[in-house]
Amino acid sequence: MTNQAIIPWEERPAGSSEVMWRYSANPVIGRYQIPSSNSIFNSAVVPFEDGFAGVFRCDNKAVQMNIFAGFSKDGINWDINHEPIEMVPGNTDMIESDYKYDPRVTFIEDRYWVTWCNGYHGPTIGIAYTFDFKTFHQCENAFLPFNRNGVLFPEKINGRYAMLSRPSDNGHTPFGDIYISYSPDMKYWGEHRCVMKVAPFEDSAWQCTKIGAGSVPIKTDEGWLEFYHGVINTCNGFRYSMGAALLDLEDPSKVLYRTQPYLLAPAEMNELTGDVPNVIFPCAALSDGEKVAVYYGAADTVVGMAFGYQEEIIDFIKKNSLSV
Amino acid sequence: MTNQAIIPWEERPAGSSEVMWRYSANPVIGRYQIPSSNSIFNSAVVPFEDGFAGVFRCDNKAVQMNIFAGFSKDGINWDINHEPIEMVPGNTDMIESDYKYDPRVTFIEDRYWVTWCNGYHGPTIGIAYTFDFKTFHQCENAFLPFNRNGVLFPEKINGRYAMLSRPSDNGHTPFGDIYISYSPDMKYWGEHRCVMKVAPFEDSAWQCTKIGAGSVPIKTDEGWLEFYHGVINTCNGFRYSMGAALLDLEDPSKVLYRTQPYLLAPAEMNELTGDVPNVIFPCAALSDGEKVAVYYGAADTVVGMAFGYQEEIIDFIKKNSLSV
Amino acid sequence: MTNQAIIPWEERPAGSSEVMWRYSANPVIGRYQIPSSNSIFNSAVVPFEDGFAGVFRCDNKAVQMNIFAGFSKDGINWDINHEPIEMVPGNTDMIESDYKYDPRVTFIEDRYWVTWCNGYHGPTIGIAYTFDFKTFHQCENAFLPFNRNGVLFPEKINGRYAMLSRPSDNGHTPFGDIYISYSPDMKYWGEHRCVMKVAPFEDSAWQCTKIGAGSVPIKTDEGWLEFYHGVINTCNGFRYSMGAALLDLEDPSKVLYRTQPYLLAPAEMNELTGDVPNVIFPCAALSDGEKVAVYYGAADTVVGMAFGYQEEIIDFIKKNSLSV
Amino acid sequence: MTNQAIIPWEERPAGSSEVMWRYSANPVIGRYQIPSSNSIFNSAVVPFEDGFAGVFRCDNKAVQMNIFAGFSKDGINWDINHEPIEMVPGNTDMIESDYKYDPRVTFIEDRYWVTWCNGYHGPTIGIAYTFDFKTFHQCENAFLPFNRNGVLFPEKINGRYAMLSRPSDNGHTPFGDIYISYSPDMKYWGEHRCVMKVAPFEDSAWQCTKIGAGSVPIKTDEGWLEFYHGVINTCNGFRYSMGAALLDLEDPSKVLYRTQPYLLAPAEMNELTGDVPNVIFPCAALSDGEKVAVYYGAADTVVGMAFGYQEEIIDFIKKNSLSV
Amino acid sequence: MTNQAIIPWEERPAGSSEVMWRYSANPVIGRYQIPSSNSIFNSAVVPFEDGFAGVFRCDNKAVQMNIFAGFSKDGINWDINHEPIEMVPGNTDMIESDYKYDPRVTFIEDRYWVTWCNGYHGPTIGIAYTFDFKTFHQCENAFLPFNRNGVLFPEKINGRYAMLSRPSDNGHTPFGDIYISYSPDMKYWGEHRCVMKVAPFEDSAWQCTKIGAGSVPIKTDEGWLEFYHGVINTCNGFRYSMGAALLDLEDPSKVLYRTQPYLLAPAEMNELTGDVPNVIFPCAALSDGEKVAVYYGAADTVVGMAFGYQEEIIDFIKKNSLSV
């Protein structure tokens, strides 16, 4: 993986004291950016060659959910393919999918791995690898249904691949915690452990209904930096916000710190209105070790970005941590 | 029926490739257009004399639902009566209504027929006729409760009146398909047949929860052109979009083609926000054989319009059809 | 209709002061009375030739619901056919049924009419006629779905066929009132009126959740005598009991009297336990003008009988009436 | 209580015929007005010294709910403390609270009383008094859980303190009526009476799901003037609007008049969008006998104001009253 | 209160090692013991004159719920009045009741106090006193709705009356904990404290859904001995069992010990079947200091009894206590 691209960035607005702030030109990707799309959101990007590649959730105007490859020089202006990714068999011949959504992407060792919510008699975690974002090799689904928000760590841990995920049900699941699972081979998974549960309502209501892993974790000296979403069930529906956690580098099932306040919650018009109002849903984070750029789905309709300094973010998490 | 009025029209915006496009001055009818109204939406219009007449759903500020007559020269600027329609007995003395909403209007043979959702121990389909939009003769309800979205065909089929409708339950029904029923006399109804069911989630999610007839069908060489609404149940509520179908001219219980993608879905601020966010609900379509103007309720608050060329619409339906 | 058969009867037990009492040898029909059956219940009988004929709900061991003809000399010992009724077209070619259950039978003018809950994209009311209980001619479904408990009056009223029914939803409907509809021809139905609604909890809780017509009404000097079921929703499920009403002879949408106390409620072991515990569900009543024999489904598993003197029953209804 | 401050006011907009109208610079308090806040809404104000004091619901960015004191010279520009109110024991040592929200404030005899929704194994009504808005003395909770919207009358009635409240359940309660209770000592409460119930859907749907007391009642010659909220359950969630009632001065459990139409319903963008869309939730009203200024939470996010002439409002209530 | 009557008793069956055992002739009161009754259950008894008096829940055959006085010499053979208790005003004129059910009775100082679930716009706790079980003086309801299972302590505690109760909702409440409240005068209530909450599923599932006070507490050297019910929500409904707790004599909001295993759970046919299967619901306990006789409703249909030695019961509670 070449990582020479300069990550997209915009300075903290004058007068702001927020630890993370939005891109002033949000949304970076509009709902109709490709001809067939009804909405483009909950998408993932990764450094690629001299720029960036990404896997994008584009729901078409039949509201069929699928994932599309895209490319960018600067991480902000994107060329998204007009046709969805076609899979070829990787370690399985079973590449059936009723739908694909909410992708994440990471580079491990020699290739890029994509995970997504894969429709196989209900939502579960699909896995594929690619070397070039042209040919994608689909592997066995990681788990039995019903699962969402499968996120791989960017390197093996104790010799095994590691994945965060959220067991769920077959509808608009009203509960959900984050687990970790391990695999020697990206085919068989086990050693499942509970990592983080929802917070008590009185301690941190924005994450009291369900939580789910967001970005591929960023390795830092202080632990794995993971941006995740939390949900509160208001009388008028779910509200999705973004927080972050630091997981132990050796044993990432251990949460070292976890934000009690959110880092970002729906407040801009493109987050408050759209196909699903009041959603901020992070799926990717770029870091150059100093700066961090987070990509998040807004209102299940468009893609927004937010920025922050990694050291400040880590400091904030540690100083504003829920007891974990 | 004189049909000399020129239907309201606005050309496709430059650069647009959409098969249907919105009126640039939406909403055409605002929520407070009559003094008592909280909202005006889900309303129907028809050519009348040298212009147009309509029946409008105006919820007043007690949020009582009722239907009001209105008139327009151009189909865009409307004078809506300040008092609701008072019914006189037609083929029944039972003209009780707890509420009236979501009217449709059509001309058959010698008079205008209005159907609406009529509150009689729950929602069912009310029927009335008028010659002048001043005196309305209420007839027997078509069906037992619970039913909504009763839409008459504009002519008899095989000698019988024909009506599309959606059996429902007594609340915010989370299911619903379109049926057809026939009547020799607008009093007794039977020969009920299922016409269209919701689509599988993975094929066309915008219409996977419930569907309902919208406009009075337009007779074309390719079949009855019917604009209908479809609903998806998101985690934050129902989202209503508009599609269209072509029904067999001889046996309209047969669907010839039906849009897999929607034609119009909530995306403008007056569709995304309002008393019920994320609703586009067509109730009428004017056609001069070449051009089509659709009236739809937006966010259960105002009335919007959209336009398209009939031939292009038909072509789109045929080329983008769900397998039916 | 010859009506010479002596109706089944057993005297009131010594010491009892109940207005209606159970047959001492209940159940009269056991769950396994035909080889294929899982359960036989909610069934209807009628005088036929020199004895009785009936239409029986027999769920087979795949728990498929269907209706079967049967015959008896005495109304107690029944020969039920081992094969379900096969329909031939009556006034329709559409004789599709996903399932058939809960039949009622009555003789009108020259033939026997059967109504039942017919599966056509959900439950609605199927209609058929027979002259001999061998050949059954299926007619158009009376209504759009969703409806259950369709019960014909045994003669035309003001020249039209009349049917009681209960609009419902597509599941274990938690509400339900009794309506009447009329038809000139057993094909088209209209003039729908609400007849009886559930009772307030504090007045008569056994019928506060839903009610439904049971037996074909019996014509008496005091009005149409109708046995119906009422349901209370306990914390452990629905409990079905039996009451009765007197409807106006000329306008049966008018309730003259209606039992505040039940006439029969689940209390015997074959009513308290079975496939659906705590159900008494009347579907037929035989009367010779003096004595009445009611057939009811018990626990959705077997058929029970109860007896009473018609005059006493009418007297009881009038003296123990809900304000209607 | 000194009451010399001039209440905030803005004249009715030209051309408007509304009985109450919004402040043109709404919201008066923004969501981020104090550093920790996610939202500030559902808050109460009262004349204090030569200006105004208030108790504000500020949810912090962990979405913990708490109440904060604030001060203003003009009722529009507010200094809200950055730290929540710390209670000291009043007539109880039990000052535990899982959360505090939706405060109301009134002056009785010699001190200011605050009531709020207090988290004690679920929501119930907390009570505290203060002389200076610096030290707050917490008293016994008025009721067992589950209760919300506790509002004190501004003087004793027949020698006892009087409180309106709404019994509820432990979630997003889908029902709710207004009751009154009395106390000799602000410690023990009794003589509970039902005051107002939800309206029938067909009469006044905006208040058909639940209602709750809003402002501290204003004493007028025509009765206690109470601004309250009403809720309708749309297919996309609860919509909260504002109405008003006149309660009998001597026996405020008697409703004299009550608005059938709402006085204010969500229509502005800051009411239609926010953490909970479509909410207008009044918690306080200032009156100088001539003019009235109402403070309401908008979309569970910010505070808005509306104005009206007291005489016109009373006249409107009387002329547009539900039968009560 | 004279307490000379010998409490009903039957020795532990041979071979049994149960700490409490059933009466061999259960049910002691059958469902039809008075002419009007559908069921008699959840009833309370107390020593009275030279025998016992009781207040019985008798649902009539309209399934109207009411309470009836009854008398017995031996506590087993009961004469229950055929007419329900008629109240006269005690400390209130508001003696309206939509229904009355689940009474408890105790003697305090100079009179007998009855509490019950009183229908006043939903369930709340009714209170009355009597000297003779002939004239009953109804007092103010203790609480706002919604509440059930109000149980008085048999003496004042620190000079105030004390009552256990369970806040609930307006349906088949799926949650519920036990609280205590105090009153100086049986009119105003306050100082509400949570006493006992449901147990974690994995610790004691029979009491994991809701719990409620049963008998009037028995004063012992080891604390107040309280028999209560616990509920588990199985896939086929609620199952009610009986446990017991010891509460601190001085401060009964403190639980000293509480049974982890149940003392009695539905297992006999009259507990497993009936109007509501699988219910054991204790409402009274007689103690002579050595022996204890518990009266419980079985299957919401009849009354059963169980016996035990007080010392053994207390010992069992202490040795088998949940951590509290």
Add this chain to the structure above:
Amino acid sequence: MTNQAIIPWEERPAGSSEVMWRYSANPVIGRYQIPSSNSIFNSAVVPFEDGFAGVFRCDNKAVQMNIFAGFSKDGINWDINHEPIEMVPGNTDMIESDYKYDPRVTFIEDRYWVTWCNGYHGPTIGIAYTFDFKTFHQCENAFLPFNRNGVLFPEKINGRYAMLSRPSDNGHTPFGDIYISYSPDMKYWGEHRCVMKVAPFEDSAWQCTKIGAGSVPIKTDEGWLEFYHGVINTCNGFRYSMGAALLDLEDPSKVLYRTQPYLLAPAEMNELTGDVPNVIFPCAALSDGEKVAVYYGAADTVVGMAFGYQEEIIDFIKKNSLSV
């Protein structure tokens, strides 16, 4: 595995034509068979030494769910340990369990494997092995929660262990299909495939709500013979019945045949009443190649047995198969 024990057996009753019939002395294990038990049900047995061993679900009187070893010479008279199984670490140190229930047992190669529903933040599949039914070595949970009814095949298939299971949710799951998963090492699992889904209501309603694997599959020439349970959701709760399927020997994700009618459904009093009425839940089957003895939980309270001839059962499945 020695398999010399003669399997328990009782001949088909005279006059019966059932393919499977109940043991005449059911239940074989009563609810109180060990001192601590509230109920013993859903238990598994296997040939062991010169008789049989088993793992039994015994819920204690705190209704804590755990599994216990037991032994029998004849498969009918059982000695069940009074203490639950204590696990030692197998291939994991994580042997935490909130509860254990519904065990299955099979012998593979050199040891006995037990699977059960293991409480780890919700239900999932626990695995352990034993050589002697004294020491049990707990392994990694097979899956993430939420899962139930994990059943191992009695030999490796294509070199991998194979397990049937049912993904579910965290409550009384109202859906559920049977999947198969494979493992090279009893630690990591993958290659998940859907095997059998619920049947359409109209084809086989007893298995239309959810299905789950029951017994360890029996290898036969015609395929793997699997006894499973199916559930219908009646208005009064779930009813569990037993059917059987034949799975392809080489690829058991292929269903060859599957019973449309049930083989056994609740009809005896110990199946109709108990802690959960109307449950037959098979967990084990013994076969000597000719005869089959099935153990099933009855009403979540006791253990029953049923018998049949293997060839007849296979023949019945093939002749009465759902189209699969």
